[in-house]
Amino acid sequence: GEDVEQSLFLSVREGDSSVINCTYTDSSSTYLYWYKQEPGAGLQLLTYIFSNMDMKQDQRLTVLLNKKDKHLSLRIADTQTGDSAIYFCAEREDSNYQLIWGAGTKLIIKP
Amino acid sequence: DAGITQSPRHKVTETGTPVTLRCHQTENHRYMYWYRQDPGHGLRLIHYSYGVKDTDKGEVSDGYSVSRSKTEDFLLTLESATSSQTSVYFCAIQSGGNYGYTFGSGTRLTVV
Numbered sequence: 001g002e003d004v005e006q007s008l009f010l011s012v013r014e015g016d017s018s019v020i021n022c023t024y025t026d027s028s029s030t031y032l033y034w035y036k037q038e039p040g041a042g043l044q045l046l047t048y049i050f051s052n053m054d055m056k057q058d059q060r061l062t063v064l065l066n067k068k069d070k071h072l073s074l075r076i077a078d079t080q081t082g083d084s085a086i087y088f089c090a091e092r093e094d095s096n097y098q099l100i101w102g103a104g105t106k107l108i109i110k111p
Numbered sequence: 112d113a114g115i116t117q118s119p120r121h122k123v124t125e126t127g128t129p130v131t132l133r134c135h136q137t138e139n140h141r142y143m144y145w146y147r148q149d150p151g152h153g154l155r156l157i158h159y160s161y162g163v164k165d166t167d168k169g170e171v172s173d174g175y176s177v178s179r180s181k182t183e184d185f186l187l188t189l190e191s192a193t194s195s196q197t198s199v200y201f202c203a204i205q206s207g208g209n210y211g212y213t214f215g216s217g218t219r220l221t222v223v
Contacts, residue, residue: 033211042201042214043154088154092210097142099212103153 006089006102013110018076020105022089027070029091033099034063034074037086046074046087076107084109114138117202117215124222130189132218134202136182142205143185144212145169145177147198154201160185192222 004024012018024032030051035043049056049063049072056063062075076083089102114137124130134143145157146169156169158177166177174196178186189196199219203212 031210033209040217042216043203043212045209045211045213048209048211097205097210098144098156098159101154103151 004089004091004100004102006087006105008103009106009108011108011110012079014079014081016079018074018079018083018107020074020076020087020089020107022072022074022102024070024072024089024091024100026091026093026100027067028094030094031092032063032065032072033088033090033092034061034072035088035090037088037104039085043088079107079109081109081111083107115202115204115213115215117200117218119218120216121219122221124192124220126193126222127191130192130220132187132200132202132220134185134187134215136185136204138204138206139182140204140206141182143179144203144205145175145185145187146201146203147171147196148201148217149198157187157200189220192220194222196220197222 006022033048034046036046037043047058047061049065060077064073086104086106088104090099116135118133144159146154148154155171157175160166160179176188199217201217202215206213
């Protein structure tokens with residue numbers, strides 16, 4: 001079946017760029033998403049990309065999509081302590097409209 | 112949070128008791144979901160609904176039932192709570208033109 005994989009942890013220094021990577025298996029997915037979960041809170045949609053796009057930029061966030069390799073990445077420029085959270089990658093399964101989730105990457109910010 | 116609320120936010124219950132969690136939306140969305148989140152497992156789908164009285168099982172549905180008698184309410188019931196059901200439960204609705212989900216704030220359930 002479909003699967004979404006992410007590294008469990010990423011540690012970066014404050015002010016550096018963070019790059020969180022994700023691989024997925026369903027080549028027919030039309031939407032891919034990045035969600036952020038802060039401690040004790042629900043997941044919030046950060047950004048999404050449509051499958052006919054290679055890149056999407058939104059302020060400090062850049063999403064890159066490589067459909068050939070089924071690879072999605074989220075770059076956070078100038079990482080701040082407020083970016084400390086778990087980041088989930090998800091793909092939309094077009095057959096039943098459900099989202100398939102990665103296990104989440106915990107972003108740790110070092111001072 | 113974007114028209115979706117979960118209740119209660121926290122609950123402690125004893126093994127063997129039934130427990131019902133409530134998810135309420137104000138936006139009239141058709142699709143609603145219940146997930147559980149556990150360390151090392153990410154999000155796992157319990158049940159979902161695609162309309163009033165229309166529900167289906169997710170990957171971890173054993174020990175759980177759901178009901179949706181009105182568009183705005185999706186109830187999750189643990190028929191006889193066990194310690195393995197200690198978890199954080201999230202409800203979500205499918206909303207927006209990007210078909211993404213909006214999540215509630217979660218219910219932290221502890222079964223003792």
